[in-house]
Structure formats: C-alpha cells, structure tokens
Amino acid sequence: MRKVYLDHSATTPVRREVAKIVSEYMLDRFGNPSSIHSYGQEAKTALEKARSQVADLINADAAEIIFTSGGTEADNLAIMGVAQANATKGNHIITSAIEHHAVLDTCKELEKEGFEVTFLPVDEDGLVSLEDVKKAIKQETILITIMHANNEVGTIEPIEEIGKLAREHGIIFHTDAVQSLGKVPIDVKEMNIDLLTGSGHKIYGPKGTGFLYVRKGIKLKPRAFGGEQERKRRPGTENLPGIVGLGLAAELAGKEMEEERVNQASLRDKLIKGLRESIPHVRLNGHPHQRIPSNVNVSFAYVEGESLLLSLDACGIAASSGSACTSGTLDPSHVLLAMGLTHEMAHGSVRMTLGKDTTEEDIQYVLDNFPAIVERLRMMSPLYYQRQKESV
Amino acid sequence: MYSEKVMDHFTNPRNVGEVEHANGLGEVGNVVCGDIMRISLLVEDNIIKDVKFRTFGCAAAIATSSMVTEMVKGKTIQEALEISNKAVAEALDGLPPVKMHCSNLAADALHKAIKDYLKTA
Numbered sequence: 328m329r330k331v332y333l334d335h336s337a338t339t340p341v342r343r344e345v346a347k348i349v350s351e352y353m354l355d356r357f358g359n360p361s362s363i364h365s366y367g368q369e370a371k372t373a374l375e376k377a378r379s380q381v382a383d384l385i386n387a388d389a390a391e392i393i394f395t396s397g398g399t400e401a402d403n404l405a406i407m408g409v410a411q412a413n414a415t416k417g418n419h420i421i422t423s424a425i426e427h428h429a430v431l432d433t434c435k436e437l438e439k440e441g442f443e444v445t446f447l448p449v450d451e452d453g454l455v456s457l458e459d460v461k462k463a464i465k466q467e468t469i470l471i472t473i474m475h476a477n478n479e480v481g482t483i484e485p486i487e488e489i490g491k492l493a494r495e496h497g498i499i500f501h502t503d504a505v506q507s508l509g510k511v512p513i514d515v516k517e518m519n520i521d522l523l524t525g526s527g528h529k530i531y532g533p534k535g536t537g538f539l540y541v542r543k544g545i546k547l548k549p550r551a552f553g554g555e556q557e558r559k560r561r562p563g564t565e566n567l568p569g570i571v572g573l574g575l576a577a578e579l580a581g582k583e584m585e586e587e588r589v590n591q592a593s594l595r596d597k598l599i600k601g602l603r604e605s606i607p608h609v610r611l612n613g614h615p616h617q618r619i620p621s622n623v624n625v626s627f628a629y630v631e632g633e634s635l636l637l638s639l640d641a642c643g644i645a646a647s648s649g650s651a652c653t654s655g656t657l658d659p660s661h662v663l664l665a666m667g668l669t670h671e672m673a674h675g676s677v678r679m680t681l682g683k684d685t686t687e688e689d690i691q692y693v694l695d696n697f698p699a700i701v702e703r704l705r706m707m708s709p710l711y712y713q714r715q716k717e718s719v
Numbered sequence: 720m721y722s723e724k725v726m727d728h729f730t731n732p733r734n735v736g737e738v739e740h741a742n743g744l745g746e747v748g749n750v751v752c753g754d755i756m757r758i759s760l761l762v763e764d765n766i767i768k769d770v771k772f773r774t775f776g777c778a779a780a781i782a783t784s785s786m787v788t789e790m791v792k793g794k795t796i797q798e799a800l801e802i803s804n805k806a807v808a809e810a811l812d813g814l815p816p817v818k819m820h821c822s823n824l825a826a827d828a829l830h831k832a833i834k835d836y837l838k839t840a
Contacts, residue, residue, distance in 0.1 A: 629775065630775065631753055631754075631775055631776050631777055631780075633777035633778060634729070634776070634777055634778055634781060637721075637726075637729065637778050641730065650753060650777070651752065651753045651821075659753065669750070670750050670751045670753070671750040674750070674753040706735065707732060707735050707773055707774055707775075707781060708773060708774070708775045709746065709755050709756075709757040709773040709774065709775055710750070710755065710775050711775075712737070712757075712773050
C-alpha cells in the first residue's frame, strides 16, 4: 500500500545530511563548548556556526539567537521573560484567540500573576485585524504576541504591520514563527520583530531543538539559572548535536525555500481544488490565498474528524484533525471555533500539511481515495440522513 | 489506541441504516460534543426483531453503536434493557479511558428507543 505522509506541520523527517552531522557531533565531536581544550573549542566553533546559520534565515545577527529545546520553550521564555522584565512599565499583553497553546497557556499563566491579557478575535479566514490591535493598545501595554502563520489553518497574519504599530507605540512585539519558518521569507528587521520563535523539527531538523530570536536591547528575564551559556538567558550545557542539526536544517531550508514555495503551493491548490470538485459540502478553512504553501485544512459536513483520520490511515494517508476526539479534550479546535465554525464543522475538519517530498502522485492518491471515505461515513451519519430526508 | 474489535466494527459496521416500519426510535448526543447516535428498532412479541443505527462520531462511537445492535438482535426488551454502556465497551475488548465518557452512549440510545416503543405500544 502507498504511504502518504501529510502531517508535516506536526513534524518532519530529519534530512539525511542533518542526521549525519548530528551523529558526528554525538560520536566524534562530542566536546562541551564551555571547555578550554581543543574538543571544547571545536564544539564552540560549531555552536557559533549554527547560530549564524539560524540568524541568516531570518536576517538577524548571530548574537541575537538563543537556542532552546523547541518552540514551546522559546514561546514561554519570550512571553514570561519580557513580561517579568518589563513589569514596572505595565501589565498588559495583547495576543490572539488562535495562538498555539504554548502562547495561550503562558498568557493565561501570567493572568494569574496579575497581568491583563487581551485575546483578539479573528475573522472567518483566521485573520487578526490591525484595527483591533490598534484599539487594544493602552498605556499599560508592554507586549504584543501574534503568530506569523497559524498551525492549524495556515493563515498568515499581517505581522509586518502589527510590528510597525508596536514599534510606533514603544511596545515589544513577539511572533511565533514555528509554522512559517523556512516556508515563507522572514526578515526580522524589515518586519519590526523584537522576538521570534522557531523550531527545528518542523524544518527537517531534530526534535528537541529550537530558538528564540531576541533583538539587541530587548530586556528578558531568564527562566532558568545556573550557567553562562546563551548569555545567561538559557543556561545549561548546549544540546550541541541538536543545535548543529538545526543550523544545517535552517541553512538548507533557506536555500530551498523559493523552489519549495512554488512546488508545494501548486500541489496544495491541486488538492484543495480536487477535494472541492469531488466531494459536496466541503469548506476550506483558513485564508484562500494568504496561507503557507504547505497547508490544506478542510471541513466535511455531517462527518467527524477522527473517523476520517482513521479511514485515511487505513489507506496509508497520515493527516490530522481539529476534532475534539483527536485533541484529547472535550472541545474541538479553538482556532476553528474562533473563526466562527459551528461545532459540527470543527469536528469534521481535516488538516493535510505537505512537505518537500510530497509528490503529484501522492496528491492524486489522496484525491482518488477521499471521496469514498467521506461517502461511507456520511451514509452512517444521522445528520446526513436528516438532511437527505429534508431535501426530498 | 483501539482494540481489533473496535477497528473491525468501525471498518465493517453491522446494521447501519434505518429499520423499515420501526416502532421504537432513540437518539442521544449532540453536535457540540461530537457524537450523535440514532437507533431504530422493530419489536414484535416483546422481541427485538430488527435494529439499525446511524452514528455521527469517532470510531468508538461507531463501533459501540454497531456492537449494541449485534448484542440485542433477537433478545427480549427486558434483556436489552439490562445491557449497559460498560457491557458494550467490554464486548469490544475495552475502549481508551477518554472515550468511556464521551463516545460510549450506544446502550443509552438503545434504551431510549425501547422506552419510545413502550410509550407507544
């Protein structure tokens, strides 16, 4: 049976050249970058090279990159770190209702510590409005944190404009770019970004790697203590094999970005078009154009997402869903509900995220199998039955 | 995540549809939580002659619905009323803990259909 992996927003396979260099820095070049001897110096050189590779991908200076264990830690460090370092200036934070939980839950934690958080709504395409950001700003606002691209629906937020607005008001701007990094161009200088979160395993790098970009001059209170590493902002012996892998993955992502953007966007559009043509009662979730090239998110009326995923999996197709059954909670996706979808449509959502190895044949295979899967589940669905009865 | 029996009933569900000339109908669940189960049955001489289901929901919801129809076909309504959600889950070699509450409602739908029959009989 054909296997088609369409869950690249969850994670990606590590590239062979990356895996090779990671193992090299585990087996042979295992030194501690803090050591004085040649092993340590070799490790230190590799660490700084990786820092430059990551910085280059977002047009930052190498000294502005802090390596972390991943996106979640970087989000926590950014939001907690800025809030606590700037608490004397104000206690208000602006974010959106569709952020990743690494941002949302950190903001909710800060609410318990006395901070006030505004969770901005989004429109039906998942876009934050610049007007809403403007209106939410007040004297006490110290931080705006809005994601670059949404992880579920792929909508790209107007962060350049939000960054500009923040800069004009002297407010610090953080963006979680885990889903856009390596997929669309990012220039922290042009886009007025003060802090940016990135993750390694979404760009064919190792799991457990990530970084936070912190613009020179931004005050940040560390979350951990006990060493000089990462300029004391993230102490602890560096995960050098992972960091070196992240560095190489970042460099390669930058080199291939333009080509991948075009390829994946074309396959994405073929998939969306094909599903719409072959299956009735389908809704595309997320912005029709302003979305990352890899993301397809669609809702099928009258059926539930987990049933769809298991049926797809039985055909060798790996996808994900915003249904409650797949989130481990009783509620469907907070993103889809914030966009105004009904519970039924949120439960019936499927996300397919393409990668650099996705082929035209893969997409055709999905299109060949999908209609029968939806049809089978609809024939079982009392909602569909009701609808058929009413329309007669 | 799911037992083989659950996957079997999900992939090849038994008794899907609507019983013709049904004299009992039960529906439980709602779209907010993501599960709706509808059971129709035909009772004759106190025996469940025919029973069918339609379910909107996850694999557990579909499998439990399918299983409960198999368990009660040919049984008396008293026997059917004694079947619990837990018994249905056990007949499927168990469900993941998180599914025991939200998607394990098939016996409730069945009982509702029987009560509907008893009300009109």
